[in-house]
Amino acid sequence: MSTKPMGARMLRNLNAKIAALPMIATAIVVFLGGTIWSVVYSFTGSKLLPKFKFVGLQQYERLWGNSRWVISIENLFWYGFFALVFTISIGFLLAVLLDQKIRFESAFRTILLYPFALSFIVTGLVWQWLLNPELGIQGIVRGMGWESFTFDPLYTPELVLVGLLMAGLWQSTGFVMCIMLAGLRGIDEDIWKASRVDGIAKWKTYLFVVIPMMRPVFITTLVIVASGIIKLYDLVVAMTSGGPGNASQVPAMYVYDYMFQAQNLGQGLAASTMMLLSVLIVLIPWAYLEFGGKKHG
Amino acid sequence: MKLTTKLLAASAIVSATTVGATELEVTHWWTSGGEAAAVAELAKAFDASGDKWIDGAIAGSGGTARPIMISRITGGDPMGATQFNHGQQALELVEAGLMLDLTDVAEANNWKDVIFPSSLLDACTIDGRIYCAPVNIHSPEWLWLSNKVYEDLGLPVPTNWNEFVASADAVRAAGKVPLALGNQPWQSNLAFGAMQVAVAGLDNWKAVNMDKNMDVAAGAEYAAVFKAAADARALAVGSNVQDWNQATNLVITDQAAGQIMGDWAQGEFQVAGEVAGTDYTCLPGLGLNAYLSTGGDAFYFPKLDDADKEAAQKRLAALLVAPETQVAFNLKKGSLPIRGDVDLSAANDCMKKGLELLAAGNVMPSGDMLWTPDTQKQVEDLMVEFWMTDLAPEVAHERWVDIISNN
Numbered sequence: 101m102s103t104k105p106m107g108a109r110m111l112r113n114l115n116a117k118i119a120a121l122p123m124i125a126t127a128i129v130v131f132l133g134g135t136i137w138s139v140v141y142s143f144t145g146s147k148l149l150p151k152f153k154f155v156g157l158q159q160y161e162r163l164w165g166n167s168r169w170v171i172s173i174e175n176l177f178w179y180g181f182f183a184l185v186f187t188i189s190i191g192f193l194l195a196v197l198l199d200q201k202i203r204f205e206s207a208f209r210t211i212l213l214y215p216f217a218l219s220f221i222v223t224g225l226v227w228q229w230l231l232n233p234e235l236g237i238q239g240i241v242r243g244m245g246w247e248s249f250t251f252d253p254l255y256t257p258e259l260v261l262v263g264l265l266m267a268g269l270w271q272s273t274g275f276v277m278c279i280m281l282a283g284l285r286g287i288d289e290d291i292w293k294a295s296r297v298d299g300i301a302k303w304k305t306y307l308f309v310v311i312p313m314m315r316p317v318f319i320t321t322l323v324i325v326a327s328g329i330i331k332l333y334d335l336v337v338a339m340t341s342g343g344p345g346n347a348s349q350v351p352a353m354y355v356y357d358y359m360f361q362a363q364n365l366g367q368g369l370a371a372s373t374m375m376l377l378s379v380l381i382v383l384i385p386w387a388y389l390e391f392g393g394k395k396h397g
Numbered sequence: 398m399k400l401t402t403k404l405l406a407a408s409a410i411v412s413a414t415t416v417g418a419t420e421l422e423v424t425h426w427w428t429s430g431g432e433a434a435a436v437a438e439l440a441k442a443f444d445a446s447g448d449k450w451i452d453g454a455i456a457g458s459g460g461t462a463r464p465i466m467i468s469r470i471t472g473g474d475p476m477g478a479t480q481f482n483h484g485q486q487a488l489e490l491v492e493a494g495l496m497l498d499l500t501d502v503a504e505a506n507n508w509k510d511v512i513f514p515s516s517l518l519d520a521c522t523i524d525g526r527i528y529c530a531p532v533n534i535h536s537p538e539w540l541w542l543s544n545k546v547y548e549d550l551g552l553p554v555p556t557n558w559n560e561f562v563a564s565a566d567a568v569r570a571a572g573k574v575p576l577a578l579g580n581q582p583w584q585s586n587l588a589f590g591a592m593q594v595a596v597a598g599l600d601n602w603k604a605v606n607m608d609k610n611m612d613v614a615a616g617a618e619y620a621a622v623f624k625a626a627a628d629a630r631a632l633a634v635g636s637n638v639q640d641w642n643q644a645t646n647l648v649i650t651d652q653a654a655g656q657i658m659g660d661w662a663q664g665e666f667q668v669a670g671e672v673a674g675t676d677y678t679c680l681p682g683l684g685l686n687a688y689l690s691t692g693g694d695a696f697y698f699p700k701l702d703d704a705d706k707e708a709a710q711k712r713l714a715a716l717l718v719a720p721e722t723q724v725a726f727n728l729k730k731g732s733l734p735i736r737g738d739v740d741l742s743a744a745n746d747c748m749k750k751g752l753e754l755l756a757a758g759n760v761m762p763s764g765d766m767l768w769t770p771d772t773q774k775q776v777e778d779l780m781v782e783f784w785m786t787d788l789a790p791e792v793a794h795e796r797w798v799d800i801i802s803n804n
Contacts, residue, residue, distance in 0.1 A: 147771070148489035149471065167796075168778045233637060255637045257786065341639070343580040345785020346778065360464030362774030363489065 135376065142369035150365055159370035169371065172349040179261055179268070179350075180329040186269050187325050188318070191276030196306060198277070199284045209281070213274040220271065224338025227267035228254065231339075254340055257347035264348060268335060272328070276321055283317030284310070319386055326382045330375060351375050418444075419709035421477030423696075424453035424469075426462035427730075429642060431664030435730035439532075442722045448709050451477070460583065470495055475699035477706060478713055483520040483531055483695035484765030490697070491528045497698040497707065502714045503527040512718070513737040514691055514755070520766045521695060529695040530714040532723075533732035536689035536751065536763075537659040538591040540680040541645070541666075546573060546654045557684030558595055558625075561655060565632050568654045577644040577653035578633035578784070584641055585784035586777040588657040589626055590764060594690070595683035596622045599761065602688075606767050611802045615794075623790035623797075629657075630784045648677070657683070663747050664731040673746035681750055689754050692763025693732065768801070775800045 110117075145155040163169050194212060198205055215223065230236040233252040241249040253263035287310055295305040311318070333352035336342060342349045351371060359368030421443075427436045433454070440450035453476060455462035463486065466479045470490055481487045490496055503509070503518075512518045512531060521529040540558065547554045547564070550571055555561040565575035578584060594602045597618045604610040605619070613619065636653060638644050645665045647653035656662065663679065671677050681687045696717055698710040716722055723734040728743055733751050741752060754760070764773060779800060783793040 147769075148467065149493055166775075166778075167782060171782075252637065341581070343582075343639075343781070343785065345580075346782050347785070356464075357774060358771075360467065361460050362771045363467075363486075363769070364771040364774075367771070 138369050139373050139376070142366060142373045144366050146365040146369075148363040148365065155366070159366045160374075162367065163370050163374065168346050168349055169351070169354055171346050172351045172354050175261060175348060176330070176332065176350050179264060179332065180326065182261075182265055183268055183272075183329055184322070184325055186265070187273050187276045188321060190269065191273045191321070192280045194273065194277040195280035195284055198281055209278070212277055215271045216275040218271065220334040221338045223267050223271045224335045227263070227270070228339045231263050231266075255344055257344050260340060260344065260348045264335060264339060267339060268332075271335075272325065276325065279317060279321050279324075280314075283314045286317075287313060316390070319389060323382060323386045327379055330379050330382070418447055418449040419705050420449040420451050421706065421709050421713060422451040422453050423478045423480075423713075424455060424462070424466050424476045425480035425694075426455050426457070426459050427480070428454050428456045429664070430668050431661075431729060431731060435726050438725040438729055439717065439722065442716055442719075442725070443713055446712065446716060448712065458581075458583075470699050475701060477701070477710060478696050478698050480694050481529070481697055482692055482763070482765045483517065483529055484692070484763060484767075485769050486765060487529070487697050488523065490699075491523050495699055496528045497700050497710055498526050498528060499530065499698065499711065499714050500527045502530075502711045506715050506718060508718060511736045511738060513735070514758075514760050516691060516760070516762050516766070517693065517695075517735055520762070529697045530717045531693060531695040531735045532717050533727055533730060534689075534691050534693040534735060534755070535659055535661060535732050536681070536691065537587045538594060538682050538689055539660055539662065539747075540591075540655055540657055540683045541648055541662050542655045542678040542680070543648045543651045543653070544676055544678055545651045546571075549651075554678050555655075555680075555684070557680065558592075559685070561684075562625075562628055562632070565654070569632075573651075574633070574635045574647065574653040575655065576629060576632040577636045577638070577647040577656040579636070579641050579644040580639050580785070581641065582777050582781040584644070584658075585780040586773075587659065588629065588784070589622075589780050590690075591657050591683060592626055592629065593619075593622055594688055594761070595685040596625045598686055599688050602761065605801070606764070607762070609801070611798060614801060615798045619798075620791070620794055623794040626783065626793075627790040633784065660733075660747065660751060661731060663745070667731065667745070679747040679750065681754060687754055688759045688761055689751065690763040691755075691760045692765050693735070772801060772803075 141150050142159055143154055143156065144151060145153045145158070198208060198212075202208070218226075231238075231252065231254045233239065233250075233255060238249060238251045241251070253259035253266075291309060291313070292305070295309060300309075331352055332350050333356070336348055336350050336353060340348045342353055352375065355368050355371045355375065357368075358364050358371065362368075423440075425436060427433060436452070436454070440452060443450040455465055459482065463481070466476070466481075467490065469476060470479070471493075475495070487496065499521075508518055508527070509515075517531040517534070518527065521527050521531060540561065542554055542561070544554050546568060550564075550567050552564055552567060555564055561575075568575045578588060597605075601613055601616075601618045604613040636644060636647060638647065641658055641662070642665050644653070644656050645658060645662045646669075648656050649666060649669045649671060660679075663673070666673070666677050673679065681689060696714065698714060701707060701710070718735065720736065720739045723736060724739050724741065727734045728741065731748060733748070733755055734741065737756065741748070744752065768776075776797065779793060779796055782788055783790075
């Protein structure tokens with residue numbers, strides 16, 4: 101609680117506030133302004149060019165009656181669920197392994213983090229080749245003599261999400277591992293000493309002491325990974341462009357296709373507004389946990 | 398000081414280029430072997446006429462290229478000229494006043510009389526004004542067959558779709574794919590479009606696509622189309638390719654018996670050194686109803702605030718329709734010319750079949766002219782789902798009627 105007068109408070113750290121002005125302006129005009137514009141026009145019948153002709157909820161009714169959109173949402177849900185569970189659990193496991201004071205730790209760290217330096221497009225192309233039945237893993241194994249070996253997830257509608265997951269996990273677990281490792285290093289050495297004195301098994305210490313202490317790290321990771329999943333686009337474009345059929349469609353592709361290919365801005369914006377809504381569903385609880393509620397130190 | 402010198406240098410560069418030829422950037426999505434050779438003919442002709450063609454090829458088919466083109470035009474960075482499929486793709490851009498009116502060029506060069514079929518020019522005409530220069534005709538309703546696959550099986554090469562379906566079991570038994578079909582969405586849509594006119598016949602096709610008669614669309618004739626498409630998708634199982642030319646390649650290398658693809662496929666056969674009639678067979682209208690839809694490519698010219706460039710745009714428009722350019726371009730591209738008065742004796746068998754149909758008037762307008770991009774996209778989404786899953790034909794039929802009646 102500040103008791104200083106308003107004016108004095110505004111003038112405190114004046115330099116810093118002036119320096120932040122361009123960023124604040126950008127945030128308000130570009131992010132907030134663009135968002136509001138998109139939401140408003142999602143209620144119009146705009147085709148190729150924005151037109152201010154309100155049609156109420158018509159775009160949203162069409163959106164949810166469209167089987168491709170529904171498939172996209174289902175795909176995103178399953179991809180998101182498994183991607184979250186696996187990136188965080190594998191990332192944490194790798195971090196724990198690296199935390200055992202092993203030799204060449206920095207070399208391992210670099211190798212594991214390396215995929216993250218590649219864009220999703222490059223990752224997607226590499227994995228598209230690896231999973232191509234003629235050129236990739238299947239071709240090599242068959243070439244070694246196992247003629248009946250079949251492994252072509254990208255061409256099997258039921259398995260295509262598995263193929264996407266493999267590439268997605270390969271790319272992002274290293275990053276999650278790094279955040280987790282930083283979190284582990286932040287745990288006070290005394291905690292470990294205390295648990296050793298009490299004779300608690302190492303895995304129990306991790307599970308019941310360290311993980312609860314790393315709650316903020318987990319929540320941050322969760323938000324970063326989750327918001328990355330919702331905007332999933334380039335990986336799918338590079339690997340399958342939504343196929344086979346509509347089996348790997350994601351919402352972001354629907355937005356792009358309808359905004360530009362179908363020249364139906366209103367429909368595209370309605371879909372992107374739904375995506376915004378899902379990002380908010382992820383972000384608001386996090387913001388509440390981090391900044392609201394009880395005050396930290 | 399520094400800024401001034403930079404500006405001076407920049408203006409010097411600009412003036413240096415405007416002294417000579419007028420440069421026009423032309424964007425298009427012709428990037429495969431035959432297509433690139435064809436577009437080089439256009440560039441050559443334009444450069445020879447004293448201007449400068451700046452090539453702006455965008456790889457990855459029209460679906461990728463059009464959004465880029467449209468956002469450049471609406472975003473205030475228009476090119477000198479750009480390819481679109483004639484029809485409704487650029488309709489809103491024209492209505493918004495972003496495109497150059499070519500009516501005076503058309504009148505000076507008598508386009509009304511030379512362009513055949515006249516529906517091509519109608520597709521460029523909005524409120525009595527002409528906004529695009531058509532360059533070629535493409536029709537998607539072709540079935541391409543590998544003769545060798547049938548010779549190896551000791552079977553005659555099918556002469557229509559029904560025979561093709563009847564022979565499919567034998568092809569499958571020989572370990573080959575009866576029908577090559579790429580995974581890209583538009584290919585499923587194209588296959589369905591070709592079957593529409595082949596199976597339902599021209600009158601029903603016209604009733605649905607031109608008069609928008611939904612009773613016919615929901616009727617028995619179209620139920621038969623969906624039934625035939627359901628048969629076809631069973632034949633396409635096993636062709637694990639993405640791009641259309643990869644699918645064509647399956648036919649060229651005799652791994653697949655046939656492919657439903659537009660006449661641009663023959664460019665691939667040509668490049669591979671195959672001869673029409675002996676190595677491969679083409680059946681317009683799938684051999685059932687030999688009607689071709691006369692879609693194709695046209696050039697649109699965005700409005701520029703520059704009188705020199707505008708004059709150059711009009712010169713280019715006139716040049717694109719000129720007989721010499723038409724012959725040079727279409728022979729390389731394998732497409733049909735947009736005027737009936739040019740000599741294409743160098744054309745191969747398949748092209749000649751197309752020319753005959755054209756001369757006989759067996760033509761119909763293309764989907765790009767009849768439906769909005771929005772409706773087409775929805776149909777495309779449905780077709781992808783239909784061809785790649787086991788969606789029942791009745792369900793797909795019902796949803797299809799739903800989409801086109803909401804147009």
